[in-house]
Amino acid sequence: MTMVESLNAALDAEMTADDRVVLLGEDIGTTGGVFRVTADLLKRYGSLRVIDMPVSEAGTVGMAVGMCLAGLVPVVEIQFDSFAYPAFQQLVSHLARYRWRTGGSVSMQAVVRLPFGGGIRAPELHSDSPEALFCHMPGLKVVCPSNPLDAYSMLRWAIRHPDPVVFMEPKRLYRLNRAWFNTMPEIWDGWSAAIARQGSDATVVSYGASMHESLAAAELLEQDGISVEVVDLRSLWPLDKSAIIGSVQRTHRLVVVHEAPRSCGVGAEVVAMVAEQAFESLRSPVVRITGLDTPFPMFSLEKEYIPSSELIASIIRKALFK
Amino acid sequence: MNSTEQLLSYPRLDPLDPVSLWRGMVWLRSYDERAVALQRQGRIGTYATFWGEEAVQVGALSAIRHSDWMFPTYRENGIVTLRGLPLERAWSYFRGDPGALFDPREYGCAPQSVPLASHLSHAVGWAWSRMVGGHDDVALAFFGDGATSEGEAHEALNVAGVMKAPVVFLCVNNQWAISTPVSRQTAAKQLVDKAIGYGIPGERVDGFDVIEVAESLGRAVERARNGNGPSFIEAFCYRIGPHATADDPSLYRSSVDEEHWRSMEPIGRMEESLIREGLLSYSQAKAYKEAVRTTMLEAARRLDRLPRPDRSWLGKGTFASEVFIGGLTGEEVLS
Numbered sequence: 227m228t229m230v231e232s233l234n235a236a237l238d239a240e241m242t243a244d245d246r247v248v249l250l251g252e253d254i255g256t257t258g259g260v261f262r263v264t265a266d267l268l269k270r271y272g273s274l275r276v277i278d279m280p281v282s283e284a285g286t287v288g289m290a291v292g293m294c295l296a297g298l299v300p301v302v303e304i305q306f307d308s309f310a311y312p313a314f315q316q317l318v319s320h321l322a323r324y325r326w327r328t329g330g331s332v333s334m335q336a337v338v339r340l341p342f343g344g345g346i347r348a349p350e351l352h353s354d355s356p357e358a359l360f361c362h363m364p365g366l367k368v369v370c371p372s373n374p375l376d377a378y379s380m381l382r383w384a385i386r387h388p389d390p391v392v393f394m395e396p397k398r399l400y401r402l403n404r405a406w407f408n409t410m411p412e413i414w415d416g417w418s419a420a421i422a423r424q425g426s427d428a429t430v431v432s433y434g435a436s437m438h439e440s441l442a443a444a445e446l447l448e449q450d451g452i453s454v455e456v457v458d459l460r461s462l463w464p465l466d467k468s469a470i471i472g473s474v475q476r477t478h479r480l481v482v483v484h485e486a487p488r489s490c491g492v493g494a495e496v497v498a499m500v501a502e503q504a505f506e507s508l509r510s511p512v513v514r515i516t517g518l519d520t521p522f523p524m525f526s527l528e529k530e531y532i533p534s535s536e537l538i539a540s541i542i543r544k545a546l547f548k
Numbered sequence: 549m550n551s552t553e554q555l556l557s558y559p560r561l562d563p564l565d566p567v568s569l570w571r572g573m574v575w576l577r578s579y580d581e582r583a584v585a586l587q588r589q590g591r592i593g594t595y596a597t598f599w600g601e602e603a604v605q606v607g608a609l610s611a612i613r614h615s616d617w618m619f620p621t622y623r624e625n626g627i628v629t630l631r632g633l634p635l636e637r638a639w640s641y642f643r644g645d646p647g648a649l650f651d652p653r654e655y656g657c658a659p660q661s662v663p664l665a666s667h668l669s670h671a672v673g674w675a676w677s678r679m680v681g682g683h684d685d686v687a688l689a690f691f692g693d694g695a696t697s698e699g700e701a702h703e704a705l706n707v708a709g710v711m712k713a714p715v716v717f718l719c720v721n722n723q724w725a726i727s728t729p730v731s732r733q734t735a736a737k738q739l740v741d742k743a744i745g746y747g748i749p750g751e752r753v754d755g756f757d758v759i760e761v762a763e764s765l766g767r768a769v770e771r772a773r774n775g776n777g778p779s780f781i782e783a784f785c786y787r788i789g790p791h792a793t794a795d796d797p798s799l800y801r802s803s804v805d806e807e808h809w810r811s812m813e814p815i816g817r818m819e820e821s822l823i824r825e826g827l828l829s830y831s832q833a834k835a836y837k838e839a840v841r842t843t844m845l846e847a848a849r850r851l852d853r854l855p856r857p858d859r860s861w862l863g864k865g866t867f868a869s870e871v872f873i874g875g876l877t878g879e880e881v882l883s
Contacts, residue, residue: 274680280706280707280710282703282706282707284666284699284700285700285703285704285706286707288668288669288670288672288700288704289669289672289673289676289707292669292670292671292672292674292687293674293677294673295658295670296673297677298677312699315663315666315700316669319663320663320666320670324659325865325866325867326649327659328649328652328865329646329647329651330864331652331653332653388868389867
């Protein structure tokens with residue numbers, strides 16, 4: 227299964243399990259979504275549960291808020307990362323705050339699926355990584371899978387979770403590789419990071435598409451005799467603090483990797499948390515390997531922008547083991 | 549009824565009983581006046597008054613039934629007391645008190661929306677969900693003339709039209725958005741003209757006439773209930789008071805203008821006609837107003853006795869489970 231297929235399977239499973247689950251988005255019905263994540267679901271569940279919306283991101287997320295008030299469980303697809311910006315007010319002023327605004331009484335059991343990130347040679351504003359915006363806004367949980375198995379188990383968790391979840395889908399991984407599984411994976415616990423590769427000399431914390439670059443970098447470094455542990459955050463907010471700290475206490479070195487711009491990114495929060503809680507464990511300064519604080523470039527330059535495995539490996543070599 | 553007597557409960561509205569509508573307006577006016585007094589006395593903070601909009605609110609509320617939901621703005625902050633939210637709890641919102649926040653399912657009323665227009669799509673989502681669930685409930689969504697300039701108003705009206713959501717969009721055109729007159733909001737001759745662009749029926753009514761509002765809303769609610777989709781009602785009125793207690797209208801509009809509209813305010817006009825038609829006597833009117841006033845004074849005393857929130861409230865209500873927000877208040881560092 228590719229990630230697209232496993233996401234589709236997760237939506238299918240939850241729609242079968244719970245008839246309150248409805249899908250909303252642009253081109254998700256007849257077309258099955260521009261990435262085909264919702265393929266065939268319209269046929270299976272009908273137009274009252276798979277709703278092709280007008281081109282109206284704010285209206286769609288706002289509608290989802292109203293659906294939650296009526297007891298439905300909306301799963302919104304925002305077509306591309308940057309298309310979330312017109313819906314920002316609905317996400318942060320309403321979806322994130324409605325439980326609080328009702329004295330804790332009403333659940334905003336909603337998922338906003340957000341295909342994000344670069345590497346697919348897309349036009350402007352189709353390659354952004356805005357996850358930190360949502361991590362910073364109280365009331366939202368932000369998660370991001372890095373492989374088809376996690377995509378399935380995490381999306382099923384997100385749909386069942388009683389609070390709103392921004393579900394970041396690394397679109398570069400949608401069809402990058404396949405996972406074979408005989409039985410579908412268990413539903414995720416909603417917070418735990420994964421140790422994707424064990425190692426003893428340094429901890430690399432990453433998520434989403436950058437996980438693949440980080441794991442490839444760990445392979446390269448192994449050839450140099452450097453053993454790198456790679457932690458896949460999965461939950462970007464809240465952070466699995468004990469997994470991160472446990473790893474840093476074993477390896478004594480921390481590197482964070484993401485494609486999003488550096489300043490105030492998820493990596494900055496990871497670094498700050500380690501500085502607060504495991505400062506004495508560190509044997510060298512922390513390193514952030516990230517996208518630049520610039521707009522995502524025109525796509526002929528995107529490989530220069532996205533941290534590559536070679537870059538990650540060479541920075542780790544130089545900065546931590548020179 | 550003597551002057552120390554208070555009401556046992558908020559007035560019930562019946563669109564066919566004009567005296568009940570008058571009572572509802574007296575209730576809201578008295579609520580509003582008491583709130584302004586509380587603000588002047590320092591017992592609550594900044595308050596958004598709605599003087600002049602009682603007929604719009606009461607006429608609209610009378611046209612819906614209890615299973616229909618309201619989606620108010622801060623300008624309709626008192627309307628939920630006509631569905632049973634205790635008065636002191638409504639005012640405590642303006643004391644910055646988290647205990648003011650209520651479960652909307654209890655009153656069929658969404659929390660007052662502070663951002664303009666973005667709550668309209670919530671009404672669409674709620675109403676559409678009720679409709680596809682086999683219920684014939686209707687959403688009544690309030691918004692102002694200023695809110696029509698927001699992109700979110702367009703999105704909600706458009707989506708509602710496409711999806712035939714049973715929503716009545718009630719545009720309360722009080723002619724002023726803080727200091728900005730409606731002529732600076734739109735080049736449209738009247739706000740109701742916008743309905744055409746969404747393919748939905750529109751009506752413009754005298755927002756100072758509670759009967760006219762109730763009748764127009766009644767038609768719109770029926771259309772929605774019968775599966776004929778949303779409507780756009782423009783209730784033309786005037787914001788007699790300031791935008792809020794912190795605002796000074798003398799900076800941007802003339803007192804002549806204010807006097808002109810104040811002389812047409814909805815309650816006195818309604819009262820005169822009820823007395824003329826023999827539906828209400830002068831002494832009955834006086835006694836009722838006194839009883840409402842006493843009710844409000846009693847509630848204001850209860851407001852002062854409401855417990856003040858402590859620090860433990862900071863973590864409450866954000867998530868279903870609070871285990872994740874230990875860091876939110878700095879508690880981890882302090883302990």
